[in-house]
Amino acid sequence: MKNKTLRFIFLTPVIIYTFCLIVLPLLYILTISFFKSDFYGGMIYDFTLENYKELFNFVYLRIFVNSILIALVTTLICILISYPFVLAISHKSKKIQQIIMTLVMVPFLTNSLIRMYGWIVLLRKSGAINELLLNFNIIDNPLSLMYNNIGIIIGMVYTFIPFMILPLYNSVSNIDKYTLEAASDLGASKIKRFLNIILPQTLSGLFNGAIMVFTPALGCFFIIDILGGGKVMILGNLIKNQFLTARNWPFGAAISVFLILLTTILILIYKKIGGKMDDLGGI
Amino acid sequence: MKNNKIIDNLCIFLVFSFLFLPILVIILFSFNTSSLNIVFEGFTFDWYKELFNNKTLLEALYNTLIVAFVSTIISTIIGTISAYALKKYNFPFKNIILELLYIPIVIPEIVLGISLLAIYTLFKLELGLFTLILAHICFSIPFVIINVRSVLDNMDPNIEKAASDLGASKLKTFFYVVIPTILPGILSGAQLALTLSLDDVVISYFTAGPGSNTLPLHVYSIIKTGVTPDVNALITIMLLFVFVILTISTIINLKRLRRM
Secondary structure, three states: HHHHHHHHHHHHHHHHHHHHHHHHHHHHHHHOOOOOOOOOEEOOOOOOHHHHHHHHOHHHHHHHHHHHHHHHHHHHHHHHHHHHHHHHHOOHHHHHHHHHHHHHHHHHOOOHHHHHHHHHHEEEEEHHHHHHHHOOOOOOOOOOOOOOOHHHHHHHHHHHHHHHHHHHHHHOOOHHHHHHHHHHHOOOOOHHHHHHEEEEEEHHHHHHHHHHHHHHHHHOOHHHHHHHHOOOOHHHHHHHHHHHHHHHHHHHHHHHHHHHHHHHHHHHHHHOOOHHHHHHHOO | OHHHHHHHHHHHHHHHHHHHHHHHHOOOOOOOOOOOOOOOOOOOOOHHHHHHOHHHHHHHHHHHHHHHHHHHHHHHHHHHHHHHHHHHHOOOOHHHHHHHHHHHHOOOOOHHHHHHHHHHHHHHOOOOOHHHHHHHHHHHHHHHHHHHHHHOOOOEEEEEEEHOOOOHHHHHHHHHHHHHHHHHHOOOOHHHHHHHHOOOOOOHHHHOOOOOOOOHHHHHHHOOOOOOOOHHHHHHHHHHHHHHHHHHHHHHHHHHHHHH
């Protein structure tokens, strides 16, 4: 076979894939975000900026702020749990480290919805956690642990925490052990070692995890549906409703474009601080 | 130092309890005699038998497996060829394509889901197994490419040269020299594609049609009315499979670690 034919055969799939399944769908979403909706599920092919103006409507601004707050709190809690955990693992032998990291992945290889269901069983008024606390007389009345922000945050942290643990673990295991030893030999306190050595060297891993937790948290409608009890709305539910219930595709597309822009900005910052694209998500 | 160790272990223990608690609940209730998932009343294997009478559940499982296997095989083949081609050949707009390939990884899933739904509607594709498989191929390929590329980057270029010096054609070199060398990368890419596909909710929600209900979508539809224990039983069986596969791959990895 000639080299040119071979080159053609090898390159065609990736070019077709990129064009048909990435570029075309996203360009189409961008296009319809400038169309008008006829409110019956159809679109009027007239150029308009109405959908983008609608984004600044007070009702939607509140949903934006709410989503960003929920995603931010989720990201922060993931960081607060993952850092001590990852540092604790890094003190173990290589063999144990590998076993622990494999075990960490086990829950995430099961159905994510069934895991949410596990949380319902634990968190509801008659659930295991409330029963336990009542039995030991720690509380007098069952706590509301779901159908509110607490439930949502637990569900979000639980779903996205591996995306924080993995990149953070990778960057912590790259820290030179001798630098840390030298620092403590020279009298640096734990906090100083963390701020001056560990934090700077794991910054790109940290930001990597933050992106992979924050952005999906903005769009993850099912956690909100299941643990939020229909009282809370985030961008993901809004987009889902515009496409499936309200059938106002142009407006749904405009919100999606906003999400794409937000993601792009975060990625650019990540690249600026020296993060590599291939490391995203700790894969 | 001893104090530190206790804190380390406590920290690992707490995170593990958080991670495994909901899973343990599911496993526990799959053996419960009551069907209400509220209190544990007694031990039974009945739900594991019941499972095989639940037609909707079995159909969802069947669809999930079909979609996962077909999309994994196709995306692994395309991803492997593409990773190789992108390393080997230069062509106009190559850098742009390299950047675009990250989009399915970083973009919120819902955006990918609705944009695929929109394009399916535009081309009047009827939603069903085909559109679902196409969507899963769409989000899997970049993960395969990244995994294969990381192995390709470490491959000694002289191996390929040696093969062609000895008279192997380019195609033969690819199949008999390159593929066996990068096999670990291909396998880890395929494993990732498979797990992503088995668990996907958001993208499937928009790209599946009537009759192509997958297991995650089925659970989503029954979660508010209450999950029956036979679903717990099915998940427990699947978890056992995952655990066996992971144990095998960890043992292999540990052996490799020892050799280094």
